[in-house]
Amino acid sequence: MTRRSGIDRRGVLAGGVALAGSALVGQRSAWAADPTGGRLSIWLGYGETAPAYKAAIEDFKQLYPNIQVELLSFDLREFEAKLSVGVPTGNGPDILTLHDFIFPHYFNNDHLDEVPADLAKVVNDPKIVEPVFRDVCSREGKLWGVPWWKGSRAFFYNLDHFKEAGLAGPPKTMDEMWEFAEKLTKKNPDGTIARAGVSLRLTDGSGALQKFCDHYFAMTGHQILEAGAKPGTVRVTLKDKDCIDGGVKLLLDYIAHLHGPKKVDDWALKHDAQGFANGLASMLFREDWVVAFIRKNGPNIKFATAPVPRGKAWGNFHLAEILSVNKSSKLKKPAWDFIRLLQGQKYLDIVLQESGWVPLRLDRDFSAFLAKNPEYKAFLEPIPGYQAYLEPPNTAYVECTTRTGDVILAAFRDASLLGKPEGAKAVLFKAYDTAAAILKRSGIYSE
């Protein structure tokens, strides 16, 4: 058995991508031989954070007048694709902005530079960064990135709709949520839904599984994908004895509220943040950035945020954005200096104000922002007993959630499953098999 050299293959890939016209504009900044001159490149998948980088570039120029900073932002999935081709072929950016789902790809393949001692000291201090976020970018006691901001999901509700339905406040439990959704739903004379009681995620496998998982956590106390016993491995909880009942009840609740008399949402209705901003949904589960989105796209919508309703457990999902330096960069020191700059209050304020993502520095003060923007209460204020959880490191994350989500989404459409626990159980087992097969194929499956 022979194996072709990685350099050849990477060269071919780089050439192919260039020919297809999908290679990034510009040259790799790593070409610069002079560590105090050249081009420092940064690619973003979350373009809404670009204003903070742009502000930092101005100050960075004072430190390195001969270095030109190139800031490019892309659609998130495009960003992931470009990064996946660019970094291994030596054409990636100097600063890698990695969300925790894709971080393992770059750590596992030795593409990251170790965090300098002074920055590591900051990240390792639990008074400055919550350990759960530090752990995401630590391996074998070393740090490979600086967690910068977090996204978390909360419960959004329309104050006018709640008042109109005679509801005093947000639902506290999952059962209450479904009950409120039924009361809030408005129907047209032809029976179609004019306003969703709750905007559920009914399309896009990966996104749908994530949102389903929020409720699964509440119902079972577990995530669908959890860290396995061996580092880097992942286990699927859908067949766990203590999860089956909660999982089945949740799936049946979804189906009951998508078909028949209890219907609270419909596929042919505007969904998600836009549906909520247009007043077409009364409740929604989404991340921090939606606050700014609703303000911009639905200025007349009066809304508030609250913690996700509880079931057997109470907590919410988080994602983290990590700043790392490309190991093949020729501008490592300037890159780390840029990351140091981004830790300043000034830039963290911009991130929060412009994007709504919450900076991870506990030693910074955002109380003035919260006073002016009370809609961020559920994201910024610590709540005792409210558990924060992240996805486990998973190199097959997108594939696993997309394919497994497709199984769940197909079940949502299947009205024949109404009130049939055995049918719902079979769906969850099929979802388990789908996830397990992908994890096995990627060599990260754990029993």
Next chain:
Amino acid sequence: MSDVILPQRSSLGARLAKGWARMKREHIIFVLCTLGPVLALFGLIRIYPIAETIWLSFYDYHITRRRNPFVGLANYAYLLEDGPFHEALINTIVFSTFAVVATLVLALACAVLLRSIEKAAPTYELLFYIPVVTPWVPASVIWKWIFDPTYGALNYALSFFGIPRLGWLQDPVLILFALVVVSVWKMVGYFVVIFGVGLRAIPEELLEASELDGVTPWQKLTKIILPLLRPIILFSVVTCTIINVNVFAPVYVLTASAQGAPAYDLKVLVGEIYSNGFVYYHMGYAGAQCVVLLLFVMSLLFVQFLAFREKN
């Protein structure tokens, strides 16, 4: 040696050797200088990537991984058990069949009708051609607005007939037909022009003579026009099939999960290849899917050539 070349029945190799021997040195240099760069470029940007893709399909090649072992036919074996791939294959076949038939039938009908209004025909051809020059992405974005379940023009128009709101891009079946509509709208103008050129090449005398003989319009179409259009129809079927089997951009745009208007994730072959290669990073497996797509398209074309070949 005579300058007159008489057609002879001989093998291709023999004919090539004979032709080569007859060529003067200057001719050879001229041919190499003119065709050489084109052939080299063709080899580099067409043949080499195909060869490399075939090679890649035998490896468990993962973009971000350093170790990418040779796996033989394992990627091809996995195709047999990959549900999403099967779904994509079926969707692509169904979509292509409807899109090719609808596009060509409509284009032929328009071209025949335009022949009867000779003077105005170029204006109409120009109008039909506008969608062809519109790039796929903006065209798809326009259709995404039209198909929007809440604010879209289509549902609004249907509401006057008492038809309730439909999720054109959210329903697994409707989205397939919505895609056919977009594809037909985009491509029909191109084939109207192609058929128009073919129709103009049919001698007027032939059609006039048939009218004098008392043939009906249907007989004229089926017994004279269509047989004479056979080479044009073959070209159109082949081109239209290739375009539709490789559909990707409109599916990507129409199903893009933009805020508020997420759509059903319709799987098509090229979309699956993109997902496996650039979203899940299974470049080797995506390579195997590319090879299957290549063979699939080539088989279709072979069948089409057989079906439309000229009978002696």
